[in-house]
Amino acid sequence: MALVLGLMSGTSLDGVDGVLAELTDTRTRVLSHVQRTMPAALRAELLALNTSGHDELHRAALAANALVRLYAETAQAALRLAGVPAAAVESIGAHGQTVRHQPQAVDGSGYTLQLMNGALLAELTGIDVVCDFRSRDVAAGGQGAPLVPAFHAQRFGEAGTDIAVLNLGGMANLTLLAADGAVSGFDCGPANALMDLWCQRHRQQAYDAHGAWAASGRVDAALLARWLAEPFFALPPPKSTGRDLFHAGWLDSRLPDGLRPEDVMATLAELTVRAACDALRAQAPATRVLRVCGGGAFNAHLMRRLAVLLPQVDVTSTAAVGVPPDQVEALAFAWLAWAYKQRRAGNLMQVTGARGARLLGALYPA
Template sequence: MPEHFIGLMSGTSLDGVDGVVATFDSGVRVLAHATAPFDPALRAELLALNKSGEDEIHRGELAANALMRVYAQVVHDLLRQSKLTAGDVRAIGAHGQTVRHRPQAFDGTGYTVQLAQPALLAELTGIDVAADFRTRDVAAGGQGAPLAPFFHRAMFGRASETLGVLNIGGISNLTLLRADGTQLGFDCGPGNALMDSWCLRHQGQPFDRDGAWAAGGTPDQALLKSMLAEPYFASNPPKSTGRDLFHDEWLAGQLKSNVSPQDVQATLAELTAAAIAQDVKRHAADLPKLVVCGGGALNGHLMRRLQALLPGTRVLSSEEEGLPPLQVEAAAFAWLARQCVRREKLPLTSTTGARGARVLGALWPA
């Protein structure tokens, strides 16, 4: 009988939870996909907890409890869709919500924080929960991110073929799978987070559907140049980032001239595309194919800009490679739960910079 695993992901975009139930015995097979949006109050609190504030430990614990209830709702939806019972699922892989990510802070001894209450999730679902995947990597000297590249190889890797896998969530991260079996993975910079925030502020919409608002504007070249001068973009892997760096205040500090809101949106879209293209050219100049997943793959304007900036690379949605864009990250955490349960070490060094292979995650029995 195949082992079933559930993966749950709530990312930097803060739009809600994606979940899948999948098997990995003979390739990757997704049986069901479910989503649940965050209500505005929870989203606002999770966003606020990215900064220091009054009574944040208490507020963080309450937010983690609320988050687990959304996770549990997604689990029950997945069980209903797939006609499985809790007893049919070996484990849940739960990412949690990142509210701090500073892996190289404080003279090289950093930390990463994902709000979660795995014990509560196990209690609510009756299923073992694997969680806290990033802290062991940081303890071993790694960035704690990105972790999806290991799943990307399992899902999209082909013998003797070089390709890239690009996830565009709140932050964009790139995986380069080389024909010789080696891989490189790192965060490029902002994905949707700055665009979404700016769109909400000026259009009252949580995101720019299909990039239509950005497409109607004109990137401001002086603003784009200023933003691309951020030292993170020129730094070498291993590297990772998040809202600790790319936040609304960072953007406000860049806005030194009178640029219309629509042209700012166009510039933010160009920033995302340009930072990704710059990294592809730097680390895989002859990349034949770039598979795009995450919410950014649904942004037609952004996909067109990526293709224009990478004319020698075929840019395509992960849908064409067998897994819809909004299922990839959740499937990655189902796969990481499987690796955790089996105590299988991941070769972290070339991706996160950790000192060696480690088992990631901890297990909370039901």
């Protein structure tokens, strides 16, 4: 048994989740969970760093330091809540903040960039830090994402049952756990990133609480069809995406004049749900159980629409099987740090398209 901290800040840029967990080959048990809101100035800078800009190397280094201080605060709060000393923790698995994701692009190798300062986090916490999980998979010809399916298989798989896990974070990704034990997964499109952007722009709110604003609007069928014509949706797995594609410019360039903001919001929500449901039907039509995690699992409108579009599927959040939906990704990166320490591969080549299984991460000893 090992005690491991997992720290995750996702594409939605809403904050940091930290979990302290006991991990073994067959079991995960969360001892504490802490959330910290992303400060507005840091959020704005991280969002700006998704595109080229003035003095971005200097700004990126400072943003990484600021993010790591927030990570350290989150980790220390999780330890206090559990009453566990830092010396008892084997490692921290820290995702960092993705600002560019270009696997196999430009020069054939491409890159993925998560802002992070593992050395500073080790210094501030006194705990070994494992980070930079995605780069080795990309170097091996993979997408570098999604990396959560191996953990999903360990935590949510059930022999003899086809199960899908849908993570609705800034982007959406599906893990497919087949009844025979086969595991696959891929990114399926945007989720909270575009919906939050629209809500902030028109209502000055960080997000659409419970999906109430989206539920008040009307889906525009022509606009939905225009968005679904994006070539990414038709690509076969393995595939991954992020703000490099689904950003404000993508949204604004495809918006007709004259639509009510609430109707655009309703259509954005429907895009999230349709893309996920279409992908599930195409790749795993026998699935009868869908577990939803990420911030989108708290969006009642999204959950209702998933249930309507998948009438033969039992749609629930991961809380139904003992893991609150806002803990899953941080717990996955705790598991990836544990896998690194165990010298076990963290990727699945059938998910990412890498040339083989690889040990993921870089270690910064305390």
